[in-house]
Structures are given as C-alpha cells and as structure tokens.
Amino acid sequence: MSTQLDSETRLSLERALDRLGAGKRRLPDPMLAPWQEFHDMKKTSMVWRMGSGEIYLQWFFEWYAGQDDQKRQAYKAGNPPPEEWSGFFDTLDLRILRKTE
Template identity: 40%
Template sequence: MVKREFLKNHKQVKFREFAETPEEIEAMIADAVKALDEKGTPNYPDPMLPPWVQFPDYGMTSMKWRMGPGEDYRSDFFEWFVSLTKSNQEIYINSNPEPEDWQGYYQIIIERALQREGNTSQ
C-alpha cells in the first residue's frame, strides 16, 4: 500500500508517496511520466506559483535552489515568467508580491532576461 504524507502549502495540498512494492514503484513512475509534457518538463499550473509559495521552506538564497527540485522549479519559473508580456508580468507581480525576505526577486529575473537577450543578439 502506498503511504501518503500530506503537506499543506498555501492554496494547494502536496503529498509525498512512499512505495513499498515493485508494482507501486512502477505506478509512481508511470504517473510521473504522465505529468511531463513532450519536452520533459513538468506540467505546472498556469500561472505558476511564485517560488516562495511552491517551496515555502526555501529562503531566497538557499542552496536548495541550486540542486534538485528547487533548481528545476526556479529555472522553469524564470523561463515561464520571461515568456510573459511586460503587461502580464506587471499583473503577476501585483498579484503575487514578494515577501519581505524575497524583495528584489522579480527585478533580478527581469535583469537576467535582459542580459541574456543582449548576449544572444550579438
């Protein structure tokens, strides 16, 4: 039997599954594959949750953003956010203000996107 540990996170409930048999492991792998799009990236909700909501236990400068699921989410969030129009970025920022310990995060994303554009257009 699969055991589930439920974790409340803002407006969504997450759970971790612990498989106990090979069949349960295979079922978990099949579920994970279904959750990926054809590029192999997770099918996140649109709009994506801000990183501080998705991973409330990770501080802005945590090493967890540089490895594992935090690294993947932060990278995917960056790509998603910079794909928005400037108008939609402003709407998102106003709807999802940075907490005190994340002040300046959106500006960092915008500046990095501009730097990347400058590097690819040369």
C-alpha cells in the same frame, strides 16, 4: 558534508514537481512564485541551488520570461515577494533584458 532532506520535505518537493509534469516542460499558467510553491523553504536553503528547487527556479524563469511585459507586471503586482525574496523579480527582469540585447 551532504545535505539530506527529511522525508516530509522530499515528498513535498516530489509532489510539486509532479504537479508541474516533471520533464514534460508543459508549465502551468500561471506558475506559483517559488515562495508560494515551497512556502516552507527559506531562500537561503540549499534546495534552491541543487535538486528540485533549482529545477523549479529554472522552470519559473522560463515561464516568466515567456510572458509579455503587461502580464509580468500584473503577476508581480499580484504576487509580491516576502521580504526575504525582495529583489527577486528585479533579478529576473534584468536576466530577460540581457537575453534580448
């Protein structure tokens, strides 16, 4: 069983990656939270587990982990996740903590 994105969704994902400079690793500062960048994608969508969404999450984590604690706290305060994404920042913070141990 394959998951096929409709052309509008695919175009939206391609545009998002183009804005990020796909492959260049020069990330915008600040990055949009995943639910803002892909506002039409549910958290349970397969797009977050493969393809463009997965890449975006990896890049977002890379950017977020590169911020100092004060900037991360300010970002979280200014970009509260919708209910569907509750716990997202806690998960990222735990990954950062584990990397520094």
